[in-house]
Amino acid sequence: MTEPRWTSYAVLVAIALLAALPLMTGSNYIVGIAISGLIFLAAAASLNLVYGYAGQLSFAQLGFWGVGGYCAAIAVVDLGQSFWFGIAFAGVVNLLLSTVIGIVITRTTRHAFVVVTLTFALLAGLIARDWVGVTRGPLGIPGLPPPSLMGFAFDTSARFYYIALVFALIALAFLYSLKTSRIGLILKAVKQNAPLVESQGIAPGPYKLAAFVIASVITGMAGGIYAFNLKVIDPSFLDFYYMQTFLIIVIIGGAGSFWAVVLAGAAMVVLPEALRFSNELRMVIYGVVLVAVMMFMPRGVSGWLEDRRIAALRKALR
Amino acid sequence: MEVSATYLLQLLLNGLMLGLIYALIAVGLALIFGVLEVINFAHGELLMLGGYAMALTLPLLGLSYWPSLLVAVIATSLVGVVLYEFFLRHIGQAEFERSILTTLGISMILLYGMQYLFTATPMMVDTAYGFDGVEIGSIRITLTRLIAGALSVAAFTGLYCLLKFTQFGRAMRAIAQNREAALMVGIKPRHVARNAVALAAALCGLAGAALAPIQLLHPAMGQAMIFKAFALVVIGGLGNMTGAVVVAIALGMIESWIGGFFSIVWQEGAIFVIMIVAVLLRPDGLFKRGSMRVG
Numbered sequence: 001m002t003e004p005r006w007t008s009y010a011v012l013v014a015i016a017l018l019a020a021l022p023l024m025t026g027s028n029y030i031v032g033i034a035i036s037g038l039i040f041l042a043a044a045a046s047l048n049l050v051y052g053y054a055g056q057l058s059f060a061q062l063g064f065w066g067v068g069g070y071c072a073a074i075a076v077v078d079l080g081q082s083f084w085f086g087i088a089f090a091g092v093v094n095l096l097l098s099t100v101i102g103i104v105i106t107r108t109t110r111h112a113f114v115v116v117t118l119t120f121a122l123l124a125g126l127i128a129r130d131w132v133g134v135t136r137g138p139l140g141i142p143g144l145p146p147p148s149l150m151g152f153a154f155d156t157s158a159r160f161y162y163i164a165l166v167f168a169l170i171a172l173a174f175l176y177s178l179k180t181s182r183i184g185l186i187l188k189a190v191k192q193n194a195p196l197v198e199s200q201g202i203a204p205g206p207y208k209l210a211a212f213v214i215a216s217v218i219t220g221m222a223g224g225i226y227a228f229n230l231k232v233i234d235p236s237f238l239d240f241y242y243m244q245t246f247l248i249i250v251i252i253g254g255a256g257s258f259w260a261v262v263l264a265g266a267a268m269v270v271l272p273e274a275l276r277f278s279n280e281l282r283m284v285i286y287g288v289v290l291v292a293v294m295m296f297m298p299r300g301v302s303g304w305l306e307d308r309r310i311a312a313l314r315k316a317l318r
Numbered sequence: 319m320e321v322s323a324t325y326l327l328q329l330l331l332n333g334l335m336l337g338l339i340y341a342l343i344a345v346g347l348a349l350i351f352g353v354l355e356v357i358n359f360a361h362g363e364l365l366m367l368g369g370y371a372m373a374l375t376l377p378l379l380g381l382s383y384w385p386s387l388l389v390a391v392i393a394t395s396l397v398g399v400v401l402y403e404f405f406l407r408h409i410g411q412a413e414f415e416r417s418i419l420t421t422l423g424i425s426m427i428l429l430y431g432m433q434y435l436f437t438a439t440p441m442m443v444d445t446a447y448g449f450d451g452v453e454i455g456s457i458r459i460t461l462t463r464l465i466a467g468a469l470s471v472a473a474f475t476g477l478y479c480l481l482k483f484t485q486f487g488r489a490m491r492a493i494a495q496n497r498e499a500a501l502m503v504g505i506k507p508r509h510v511a512r513n514a515v516a517l518a519a520a521l522c523g524l525a526g527a528a529l530a531p532i533q534l535l536h537p538a539m540g541q542a543m544i545f546k547a548f549a550l551v552v553i554g555g556l557g558n559m560t561g562a563v564v565v566a567i568a569l570g571m572i573e574s575w576i577g578g579f580f581s582i583v584w585q586e587g588a589i590f591v592i593m594i595v596a597v598l599l600r601p602d603g604l605f606k607r608g609s610m611r612v613g
Contacts, residue, residue: 057418111357114418119593130587244426278434286423291427
């Protein structure tokens with residue numbers, strides 16, 4: 001589906017509004033939600049690349065998120081490097097890790113793929129808890145210092161917000177250009193008709209691996225930034241809750257649809273906060289929404305809208 | 319460290335009990351996968367519901383073990399029927415990812431719903447048996463553990479007979495082996511699938527109820543178990559019930575021995591390492607996938 005002509009204007013307006021957000025509100029609470037929202041969105045959009053485009057339901061993203069968080073924290077606290085180095089370090093470690101894992105698991109069946117990626121995520125959680133020498137175990141690494149750039153410290157929520165905003169915009173722009181690139185087109189084709197793509201002399205394997213690796217790097221860097229937003233990292237950073245949140249955003253928007261996932265991300269971060277539910281009830285609502293979407297519109301809101309559009313076209317033709 | 323034969327034997331027995339409980343969960347997962355080609359993410363929550371059903375009915379029935387156990391098993395198998403009729407029934411054979419996400423959503427509702435109702439604080443469950451134990455030589459084993467082990471063995475025997483000798487079980491195996499052929503001889507896949515889910519849920523409820531007096535009960539207990547059960551089922555070969563049982567019992571003992579000699583890190587991590595190695599060497603699992611052979 002081609003983008004409507006007004007999309008670029010809408011994006012510019014959204015960016016302008018987002019850039020002005022901390023100036024419009026003095027509330028740290030709202031800015032805090034916006035920070036999480038932007039970071040979750042970058043992670044969810046990467047998951048969309050793996051699941052939505054490459055068609056691989058990967059739970060390993062949670063592991064990469066955690067690895068990224070720990071790498072960034074350890075680079076700053078133990079190695080005495082800057083925040084920026086830490087984020088880059090998180091990206092590089094995830095690049096290597098996801099390449100090794102990706103080569104192994106892109107060969108398995110899709111049933112085994114799900115279970116193996118899940119196992120990787122849980123193993124990462126166990127390592128975070130039990131490898132006390134490096135991760136400090138359950139105590140975690142508290143007191144992560146605020147990032148600074150050339151003497152300017154990002155020490156308030158409003159200032160940190162811009163790091164999250166810039167990161168999310170770069171990540172989304174990159175994922176968007178990837179979607180329209182050759183890689184994105186081939187992934188889309190593979191999902192629609194893999195044998196046809198193979199008959200054209202294109203092996204899907206390397207493209208799927210590339211999607212997996214790119215998504216893992218972005219998710220890892222997002223995790224690194226999120227750890228510094230929390231100012232502490234401990235094994236709860238690998239709680240399954242994060243994975244569920246990313247998944248919900250992708251599923252509701254509609255796996256494989258770029259803008260719908262972006263909008264769903266905004267909605268799913270803001271809505272439960274606006275209604276101020278307890279954490280448990282919020283997860284119950286996520287669960288209900290997930291089941292309802294899977295039952296009634298398995299291709300997410302975007303798929304449902306497209307079906308409506310096609311139905312309307314058919315009706316008009318008759 | 320002094321290693322005595324008694325200690326080894328004690329570890330072996332503990333591991334066997336643990337492995338039998340794992341097997342109850344894994345065999346249900348394998349059964350559901352064999353018949354429906356669905357990996358049930360909410361399976362761990364069925365275990366947790368079984369445990370809570372036991373914990374809630376025990377005080378009502380004056381701490382008597384057996385009626386409460388029966389209530390827990392019936393309750394979870396009803397949850398299984400609801401799970402099938404309302405959700406799994408609508409999911410097609412090829413929609414594997416959809417089935418995972420649906421059951422994940424159900425698992426979230428059950429887990430966080432229970433956490434909201436009962437808080438995350440662990441519960442202690444007391445039965446009429448309390449902490450009574452049996453002593454065999456110098457090895458001591460609590461009565462509740464012994465009963466849990468015996469119940470699992472009885473359940474497996476029952477399941478084996480059910481699948482091998484009854485029409486109910488033959489239909490289930492037939493569907494798993496060849497859906498089209500089964501349809502042609504008049505087997506209704508919908509009934510068979512419902513029975514399979516109810517049966518798997520009942521096994522899970524039994525495991526949860528048997529586990530309740532042994533360890534602390536908390537809403538996330540199912541999640542901790544289910545991930546291991548997934549790994550077991552993959553190692554054993556997806557959908558292969560014998561494989562699931564064998565691997566589960568082996569793992570229980572391996573975990574127990576590792577836990578007895580090394581730090582807890584290795585105990586928890588062992589299964590995942592074993593699984594990654596197993597998948598690398600044999601992507602389809604140690605036992606052959608497909609046909610749910612029971613003998």
